[in-house]
Amino acid sequence: MAGVVHRKLRAIGATAVGAAAAARDLWLLYLGAIAGLVRGRRGGRPKGAFAAQLFAIGNQSLVFIAVTLGFIGLVMIYQACQQFNRVTGDLSQVGSQFLKLAVSDFAPTLTAMMLATRVGAGIAAEIGSMKVTEQIDALRMSGVLPVDYLITPRLMASIVMTIALSILGGAIMYVAGGLTAYYWFDVNPRIFFDLSAVTPVAVVLGLLKAASYGAAIPIVAGFAGLRARGSSEGVGKATTAAVIGGSFAVILLDFVISATSLVLVGPP
Amino acid sequence: MTSPPAFVEFRAVDKSFGGKPVLRAMTLAVTRGEAMFIIGASGAGKSVTIKHLIGLLTIDRGEIWFDGARVDGLPESAWPPIRRRIGMVFQNSTLFDSMTLAENVALPLRKHRGLRQAAAVREARERLAQVYLGDLADRFPAELSDGVRKRAAIARTLALDPDVVLFDEPTTGLDPQSARRVDRLIRDLVDQRGVTAIVVSHDLPSITGIADRVAFLYQGTVYAVGTPAELAAAGDPVLDQFLAGRSSGPMETPGF
Numbered sequence: 001m002a003g004v005v006h007r008k009l010r011a012i013g014a015t016a017v018g019a020a021a022a023a024r025d026l027w028l029l030y031l032g033a034i035a036g037l038v039r040g041r042r043g044g045r046p047k048g049a050f051a052a053q054l055f056a057i058g059n060q061s062l063v064f065i066a067v068t069l070g071f072i073g074l075v076m077i078y079q080a081c082q083q084f085n086r087v088t089g090d091l092s093q094v095g096s097q098f099l100k101l102a103v104s105d106f107a108p109t110l111t112a113m114m115l116a117t118r119v120g121a122g123i124a125a126e127i128g129s130m131k132v133t134e135q136i137d138a139l140r141m142s143g144v145l146p147v148d149y150l151i152t153p154r155l156m157a158s159i160v161m162t163i164a165l166s167i168l169g170g171a172i173m174y175v176a177g178g179l180t181a182y183y184w185f186d187v188n189p190r191i192f193f194d195l196s197a198v199t200p201v202a203v204v205l206g207l208l209k210a211a212s213y214g215a216a217i218p219i220v221a222g223f224a225g226l227r228a229r230g231s232s233e234g235v236g237k238a239t240t241a242a243v244i245g246g247s248f249a250v251i252l253l254d255f256v257i258s259a260t261s262l263v264l265v266g267p268p
Numbered sequence: 269m270t271s272p273p274a275f276v277e278f279r280a281v282d283k284s285f286g287g288k289p290v291l292r293a294m295t296l297a298v299t300r301g302e303a304m305f306i307i308g309a310s311g312a313g314k315s316v317t318i319k320h321l322i323g324l325l326t327i328d329r330g331e332i333w334f335d336g337a338r339v340d341g342l343p344e345s346a347w348p349p350i351r352r353r354i355g356m357v358f359q360n361s362t363l364f365d366s367m368t369l370a371e372n373v374a375l376p377l378r379k380h381r382g383l384r385q386a387a388a389v390r391e392a393r394e395r396l397a398q399v400y401l402g403d404l405a406d407r408f409p410a411e412l413s414d415g416v417r418k419r420a421a422i423a424r425t426l427a428l429d430p431d432v433v434l435f436d437e438p439t440t441g442l443d444p445q446s447a448r449r450v451d452r453l454i455r456d457l458v459d460q461r462g463v464t465a466i467v468v469s470h471d472l473p474s475i476t477g478i479a480d481r482v483a484f485l486y487q488g489t490v491y492a493v494g495t496p497a498e499l500a501a502a503g504d505p506v507l508d509q510f511l512a513g514r515s516s517g518p519m520e521t522p523g524f
Contacts, residue, residue, distance in 0.1 A: 044379060137324050138362035141351050142424075143379030 029147065029226070030219050036145070036152030043148030044139070053157030057119050058164060065169045068114050069107070073173030074180045076106075081185040091185055095192030098177055104202035104268045105209070107170025109254050112162055112213030114169075116246030120221040123154055124242030127225025128235040136226070146226070154218040162214030163207060170206075201261070202268035209257050216249040274333065275300035275464055276321060276432060281330035281340075283316060290316050292488035293330070300431075303458045303465040305475050308485035309510070309519070314468040315359070317485070318434040321466075322354050323347040335431070352380045355425035356434040361417040363409040363424070369396055370405040373424045380428055395423045399453070415446035422453060433457065435467040439474055447471065451478050472511070484510065487520070 036043050077098060084091050127150055130136050139146045174193075181187035221242035228238040261268065274297035283291040290313040298304045306314045319325040320332055323342060332340040339350060363372045373392035377383045383391065393405045399419045409417050418438065425433055435454065439447035455478040457463040469475060475482055476496045483493040484507055492499055492507055499507055509517035 133360045133362060134358045135362045135364065137319070137356075138358055138364075140324065140347075141322065141356055142376040143348050143351065144375065 026219065026223050029151065029223050030215070032145075032147040033151040033155045033219060033222075036148040037156065039145075039148060043152075044144030045148045045152055049149075049153035050156055053153045054161060056122070057115070057154070057157050058161030061115060061118055061161070061165060062168075064118055065111055065114055065165045066172050069110055069169035069173040070176040072106075072110055073102075073176035076173075077177035077180045078184060081181055081187070085185070091181065091187045092191050094181060094187065095178060096194040096197035099174055099195065100197040100199070100202055100268065102170045102173055103198050104205045105254070105258070107173060108162070108166040108206050108210035108213060109250060110173075111166040111169040112210070112217065112250045113247055115158075115162060115165070115213075116217050116220075116250055117243050119158065120217050120242040120246035121239050123218055123221035124225040124228075124239045125235055127222055128228030128238035131226055131228045131238075132231055132234055151218060151222045154222065155215060158218045159211050159214035162217070163210040166206065166210040199268055201265055205257065205261050205268050209254060212253045212257060213250050216253060217246045220245040220249050273336075274298060275335060276466065277331075277333040278317065278320070279331040279333070281317075281320065281332065282328045283313070283320070283325070284328055289488055291327075294485070294489050296483050296490050296493065298464060298466055300464055301458060301462050302480040303454065303467065303478055305467045305469055305479040305482045306485055307469060307475060307482055307510070312485045313488060314485055315436050318356070318436065318466055318468060321432075321434065322351055322356055348380065352428050353430055354432040354434065355428060355430035357418075357422050357425050357436065357438055359436040359440060361409070361414070361421040363417055363421055365409055368406050368408055369401060369412075369420045369423075372409070372420065373427050376424060377427055392423075392427065395427045396420065399423045414441050415443070415449070418442060418446070418450060419453075422450070426457070429461075430463065432464040432466065435465060435469070437468055437470065439469065439471045444473075447474065448477075454478055472513075486510075 036045060039045075041047065077094065080094055080098065081091055084094060127136075130150070136146050136150075139149055178187075178189055178192045181192050182189055224238040224242040224245060227241075228234040276298040278294055278296045280293045280295055281291050282289065282293060290311075294313070294317065296304075296306075296317075306317060308314050316325060320327050320340070321334065323339070323344070327340050330340070331338055334350065334354065342350075363369070364375070367375070370389050370392045373395050374383075374385065374388035377388040377391055378385060381388075393402060396402050396405045399422060401416060401420055401423065404412060404416060404420075409420070412420070422438075433454075438450050438454065442450065451474050454465050454467065458465050458478075458480075467474070467479070479496050481494060482496055482499055484491045484499065486492075486506060492502060492504060494502070500511060502508075505517060506519045509519045
């Protein structure tokens with residue numbers, strides 16, 4: 001009996017130590033990628049990599065984000081209007097309150113969740129493939145820092161494009177919601193498209209969240225890719241880990257940033 | 269007669285992965301200017317051994333020496349000067365798909381020797397021409413055959429004029445003619461440029477054709493070392509089974 005308990009405790013301890021080591025390595029990867037920004041092209045960041053990643057992360061996600069956030073806006077406003085109709089019948093506040101929520105939370109968080117799947121999976125698969133085919137080792141042998149070559153350009157591009165896509169996605173979501181409210185529930189667009197409820201705190205909160213998510217997605221995905229082992233099975237596992245880890249990071253950051261903001265400056 | 273001092277030396281090296289020992293007190297000395305082949309069954313730790321020499325893996329215990337200096341345990345920042353002197357040709361060629369052959373060869377020239385892009389590409393073209401790939405310098409790896417990619421990878425490694433070149437199964441996946449061309453290239457490097465070649469291989473024609481000495485890795489350690497003729501004449505049943513490629517015998521093969 002004591003032996004079984006001892007083995008269980010050892011297993012739990014080993015898992016905890018492994019998780020702590022992974023968290024440390026993730027943090028070191030983040031710091032390394034930031035240091036790569038300072039090192040510039042000396043560390044091995046290829047010319048044109050930032051622009052290429054802006055295109056891969058941003059432009060190639062445009063339709064995906066526009067369509068998904070548009071539909072989410074449509075469904076959310078439809079559901080909200082139905083509920084308001086049942087309770088009060090007053091739909092005058094739906095648009096302004098929806099916009100406030102979209103700016104401070106829905107737009108950056110839903111955009112980032114979408115990007116965590118599309119972009120995170122792509123980054124993990126690409127870096128994971130390079131890892132299992134020894135291309136990462138070949139980079140090191142060529143005098144290139146893999147973090148500077150692979151992670152830093154993606155980090156920069158992801159921050160910029162998550163912010164840009166959050167703004168665009170939020171706008172599409174809002175317009176889709178406005179059209180839904182107008183056609184299904186006869187809400188006057190002048191009443192729906194009311195910006196008065198959006199506070200500066202909500203705007204700053206939304207931008208801060210978008211930037212944080214944008215930083216987290218490539219770091220988590222790159223970390224998963226760099227830990228890929230074996231062959232194609234290892235790349236598959238890395239891709240799955242990137243999507244799960246990226247989505248989890250977005251939710252966790254949403255909670256942490258929202259809670260901190262609430263404590264420090266009150267409701268947005 | 270005393271043996272020449274070791275240029276590369278592994279002293280009682282231990283390495284485990286996830287608690288599973290791969291190398292156990294592995295000791296091997298390689299002299300300057302020889303072609304040393306490391307042979308052994310799949311999973312015996314051959315590739316692991318050579319990766320320790322360039323800091324791509326770290327040992328658990330033991331010592332690794334290169335040109336009179338101990339190199340195990342160095343921080344990552346200390347490795348670039350060593351990696352400039354020890355090149356490695358990886359098993360999968362590992363050319364970067366987004367770059368042309370010339371850009372692939374130019375990359376270490378830019379990073380290790382600080383050449384500007386134009387000068388590095390110019391020199392890369394010359395290096396590719398030396399392995400008869402001058403007319404393919406602007407092609408991308410995906411457009412080329414395995415043999416061409418392997419030769420381009422060798423050109424990339426040789427671009428820095430290393431003292432030691434590590435070859436990880438250089439003839440795997442190549443047709444016999446391409447394989448013998450790679451063998452010839454390795455032998456020429458040793459004979460004409462004085463390069464020390466450490467070659468991980470399963471390819472018996474390569475071993476008997478171009479190796480100066482062969483180290484047989486078995487159960488995590490160097491089981492036997494000598495010239496190909498010495499190993500063939502040793503009469504050891506384990507060694508004989510491996511060299512003859514027999515599936516049955518005293519040799520324990522992991523996973524079988």
